[in-house]
Amino acid sequence: MQLSGALRSPILLRNRAHPAELARPRGGFNSATAQPSVQPLVHVTPAPAYLRREPAPSDQSQQRRGVAKERVGEDGGRRRGEAPQRKVNWRRWKQERKAEKKKWKELNLLKKLEKQGRHYTLSVALPGSILNNAQSLELRTYLAGQIARACAIFCVDEIVVFDEHGEDAKSVEGEFEGIGKRGKACVQLARILQYLECPQYLRKSFFPKHGDLQFAGLLNPLDSPHHMRVDEDSEYREGVVLDRPSKPGRGSFVNCGMKKEVQIDKQLKPGLRVTVRLQEPQNPETKVRKGTVVSSHHPRTVSGLYWGYSVRLASCLSAVFSECPFKEGYDLSIGTSERGNSVDQVTLPSFRHILVVFGGLQGLEAGVDADSNLEVTDPSVLFDFYLNTCPSQGSRTIRTEEALLISLSALRPHIDEAVKTPTDKSEKENH
Numbered sequence: 243m244q245l246s247g248a249l250r251s252p253i254l255l256r257n258r259a260h261p262a263e264l265a266r267p268r269g270g271f272n273s274a275t276a277q278p279s280v281q282p283l284v285h286v287t288p289a290p291a292y293l294r295r296e297p298a299p300s301d302q303s304q305q306r307r308g309v310a311k312e313r314v315g316e317d318g319g320r321r322r323g324e325a326p327q328r329k330v331n332w333r334r335w336k337q338e339r340k341a342e343k344k345k346w347k348e349l350n351l352l353k354k355l356e357k358q359g360r361h362y363t364l365s366v367a368l369p370g371s372i373l374n375n376a377q378s379l380e381l382r383t384y385l386a387g388q389i390a391r392a393c394a395i396f397c398v399d400e401i402v403v404f405d406e407h408g409e410d411a412k413s414v415e416g417e418f419e420g421i422g423k424r425g426k427a428c429v430q431l432a433r434i435l436q437y438l439e440c441p442q443y444l445r446k447s448f449f450p451k452h453g454d455l456q457f458a459g460l461l462n463p464l465d466s467p468h469h470m471r472v473d474e475d476s477e478y479r480e481g482v483v484l485d486r487p488s489k490p491g492r493g494s495f496v497n498c499g500m501k502k503e504v505q506i507d508k509q510l511k512p513g514l515r516v517t518v519r520l521q522e523p524q525n526p527e528t529k530v531r532k533g534t535v536v537s538s539h540h541p542r543t544v545s546g547l548y549w550g551y552s553v554r555l556a557s558c559l560s561a562v563f564s565e566c567p568f569k570e571g572y573d574l575s576i577g578t579s580e581r582g583n584s585v586d587q588v589t590l591p592s593f594r595h596i597l598v599v600f601g602g603l604q605g606l607e608a609g610v611d612a613d614s615n616l617e618v619t620d621p622s623v624l625f626d627f628y629l630n631t632c633p634s635q636g637s638r639t640i641r642t643e644e645a646l647l648i649s650l651s652a653l654r655p656h657i658d659e660a661v662k663t664p665t666d667k668s669e670k671e672n673h
């Protein structure tokens with residue numbers, strides 16, 4: 243699909259090669275050291291220092307004077323010959339417990355990161371016309387931001403913005419012509435989605451000033467793993483190839499948003515967005531870091547990292563399917579509607595590329611009616627599953643941006659179950 247000139251460069255820039263992150267050791271929370279006993283401890287095993295009772299000043303003076311005075315207090319103070327009670331240093335115990343918890347959380351996160359790569363993709367399609375329900379540029383922008391955040395939260399790999407009024411779309415090949423007056427919303431939505439997906443340090447290189455982006459800088463950031471801060475340590479980074487000469491046989495220089503530039507293993511065209519796998523710094527004194535260019539899905543497939551989404555425009559509903567970027571196509575498709583079957587009962591089959599499609603104000607019917615490539619009137623026949631993801635809804639209508647969050651949340655456990663490998667399943671059974 244060809245895009246209008248204005249949009250072409252940002253949309254094509256998802257011509258990126260991406261990769262993995264830190265594999266850190268597994269470990270657990272040491273409950274033995276973190277669980278204090280509230281019972282008076284007996285001399286069985288030496289307790290950690292912070293559990294040992296420091297003799298109170300009065301005790302010390304009594305001991306010094308050799309006084310063996312019997313005391314019976316409210317707290318059941320010890321009698322002569324009884325083992326000394328150990329006083330719990332709660333402040334220290336709390337601090338240590340907090341530190342243990344933090345360590346445990348980090349290890350858990352690392353365990354997740356250590357997980358093998360993710361080999362399936364999740365695509366979402368929705369009509370750009372939803373922006374037309376917002377009254378001002380600020381509100382249109384905010385709506386686009388909500389879509390971007392929902393997609394990042396649920397690790398969506400591809401967002402397809404389709405023109406549900408694509409009346410002129412007789413063919414799904416050739417120039418993209420779905421941008422009439424109404425189609426402008428599609429381009430605007432796509433542009434804002436791309437802008438938000440791009441790491442902040444690369445935005446200047448890829449997004450020249452544009453009216454559609456006037457308020458995009460105010461939007462909540464996606465804060466996804468590929469949006470690195472300057473000093474953040476990571477195996478992978480997104481970067482832009484710099485227009486800077488390098489010696490023959492050496493690779494191009496790339497700005498990866500770090501203090502040092504990265505020299506990659508290939509000579510590439512300046513201005514290209516790339517995913518770089520960074521080598522461990524051999525010598526911290528060197529002026530540049532070394533790295534290799536990898537494909538943009540590398541971080542997902544090798545290390546299971548979420549590495550942002552790509553954005554695609556479709557001139558009509560049928561083009562969502564026919565212009566699928568995956569060679570094998572989408573092997574599982576879900577249409578969403580309040581008239582669908584309840585999501586609660588569904589069992590999804592295993593898949594490689596799942597597509598979840600949403601309608602606009604008039605539902606998916608509008609996209610079907612306007613698309614001359616489709617000879618059906620009932621949208622449900624286009625999909626493997628047609629699902630109501632919010633049975634017993636309390637509002638007459640659920641807006642598309644709400645349906646996106648609700649549906650991805652409701653589908654998540656079903657997707658997880660469907661993509662479980664036989665090993666995952668047998669592990670679960672054994673527990």
Ligand SMILES: C[S@@+](CC[C@H](N)C(=O)[O-])C[C@H]1O[C@@H](n2cnc3c(N)ncnc32)[C@H](O)[C@@H]1O
Pocket residue numbers: 578579580581599600601602603604605606629630631632633635639640641642645649
């Ligand atoms: C404003 S609603 C469309 C309502 C429209 N009256 C209809 O009949 O479909 C916009 C989109 O949100 C999604 N949606 C709304 N309610 C839903 C539900 N209960 N389950 C799943 N998707 C829903 C669908 O994709 C729908 O096309």
